[in-house]
Amino acid sequence: MGALSHIFEANGLATVGVYPTGDIPERMRPPRSLIARFPLGRPLGRPRDPKFQRAVLSAAFSLLSAPAGPVTDTFPEVISDQAEVALSCPVPPRYDPDLPAAVDEARALRPAFERGCTGGISVADPDAVEAALDAFDRLARGTPWKEAGLPRDLLGAARAVLGYYQQAALGLSDHVPAARQAESWYAQHTAAGATMRAARDQLKEQGAPTPLWFYLLPATQS
Secondary structure (H helix, E strand, O other): OHHHHHHHHHOOOOOOEEEOOOHHHHHHOOOEEEEOOOOOOOOOOOOOOHHHHHHHHHHHHHHHHOOOOOEEEEOOOOOOOOOOOOOOOOOOOOOOOOOOHHHHHHHHOHHHHHHOOEOOEOOOOHHHHHHHHHHHHHHHOOOOOOOOOOOOOHHHHHHHHHHHHHHHHHHHOOOOOOOOHHHHHHHHHOHHHHHHHHHHHHHHHOOOOHHHHHOOOOHHHO
């Protein structure tokens, strides 16, 4: 983004960049930068808080009246990701003991997943998530990774499982979780998280390429 701002400015388009830390503006020296110390993925701070988001945008747009710079300002409020405090979500009890625990759990969470859908946008296909968790369960139990029926896009499937649980967390919670709280809940307190952790360990033990096992769970949860 910093490099693009120089290109746009050279062609007569004024730019302002919003960055979570000051290291990128220091290296790239874009013309105008607002440092907003918020978690990654939340560049305007608090979801569903239009007043706060408008304040961030106003601070950014106010830099357009400054000279070409580089000019840097810092938004006064800091928001932490609170990943160390997992979201408190009730996990449904087992429904079908004949299913792998993660698959049974994901199926029971489907109503919460559907409630968590905002604006008609769904982050995952529930049936595909269940199928992926079934394969990851086989891997976690020691099936060779090339014989476990894993999805072709292994990391894409892992991201879909994470997204499914994060969306379900929105349906279970009465507020918008802090950044990464739902991630920590998924990784540390659900059957799916335990399955993915065991699957990751099996991939590593079986000599699978490092990116496949290292990124099976968010790196922040390793």
